[in-house]
Amino acid sequence: DQQVKQNSPSLSVQEGRISILNCDYTNSMFDYFLWYKKYPAEGPTFLISISSIKDKNEDGRFTVFLNKSAKHLSLHIVPSQPGDSAVYFCAANPHNTNAGKSTFGDGTTLTVKP
Amino acid sequence: DVKVTQSSRYLVKRTGEKVFLECVQDMDHENMFWYRQDPGLGLRLIYFSYDVKMKEKGDIPEGYSVSREKKERFSLILESASTNQTSMYLCASSFSGSGTNIQYFGAGTRLSVL
Numbered sequence: 001d002q003q004v005k006q007n008s009p010s011l012s013v014q015e016g017r018i019s020i021l022n023c024d025y026t027n028s029m030f031d032y033f034l035w036y037k038k039y040p041a042e043g044p045t046f047l048i049s050i051s052s053i054k055d056k057n058e059d060g061r062f063t064v065f066l067n068k069s070a071k072h073l074s075l076h077i078v079p080s081q082p083g084d085s086a087v088y089f090c091a092a093n094p095h096n097t098n099a100g101k102s103t104f105g106d107g108t109t110l111t112v113k114p
Numbered sequence: 115d116v117k118v119t120q121s122s123r124y125l126v127k128r129t130g131e132k133v134f135l136e137c138v139q140d141m142d143h144e145n146m147f148w149y150r151q152d153p154g155l156g157l158r159l160i161y162f163s164y165d166v167k168m169k170e171k172g173d174i175p176e177g178y179s180v181s182r183e184k185k186e187r188f189s190l191i192l193e194s195a196s197t198n199q200t201s202m203y204l205c206a207s208s209f210s211g212s213g214t215n216i217q218y219f220g221a222g223t224r225l226s227v228l
Contacts (some may be wrong), residue, residue, distance in 0.1 A: 034214075100144075
């Protein structure tokens with residue numbers, strides 16, 4: 001049973017437009033959510049996160065929205081740039097995870113065309 | 115900056131060989147993780163460790179073992195490599211007390227088992 005799902009394996013957008021990456025989860029015990037970005041031949045790097053007590057967190061061009069009732073979160077990138085082309089992983093942490101164990105989605109490959 | 119170093123970027127091994135993948139982090143993090151990344155399957159957790167000499171199985175531990183004799187070093191061992199263990203292996207670490215459990219990843223080791 002996959003607890004964190006990214007249903008779109010890939011997304012292609014034009015430079016300057018908005019990119020919206022989606023993530024759904026099933027476990028109600030998840031209370032902290034993170035997005036990581038991964039370039040080829042590199043490890044993932046942390047991008048932005050949100051706690052379940054919030055519904056929005058913004059950092060520059062990146063905004064994460066959380067809809068707890070729908071168990072859905074999304075990452076908005078505005079405006080998209082060619083350098084944003086990468087694989088984006090959504091991750092979720094359960095409450096009181098002392099070991100820091102996250103559950104990751106399968107990833108969405110974003111391509112931003114110049 | 116947190117640095118997670120994986121000893122090899124590329125490895126080619128023969129079926130049946132014993133393989134060691136080494137990972138070192140320099141931030142005194144309590145938690146360390148080993149994942150494998152395969153196309154369409156995202157990041158799958160093999161093993162993790164929340165303290166020296168402590169380890170727990172992740173989602174796909176079969177065919178792997180781990181060792182954590184020192185806090186900064188976490189080793190992944192393939193006792194008898196098989197072709198289905200050809201993959202990208204990623205090591206990560208995180209600080210236990212942060213509440214956010216952001217993971218910091220190494221650059222990855224691409225292992226080919228022939």
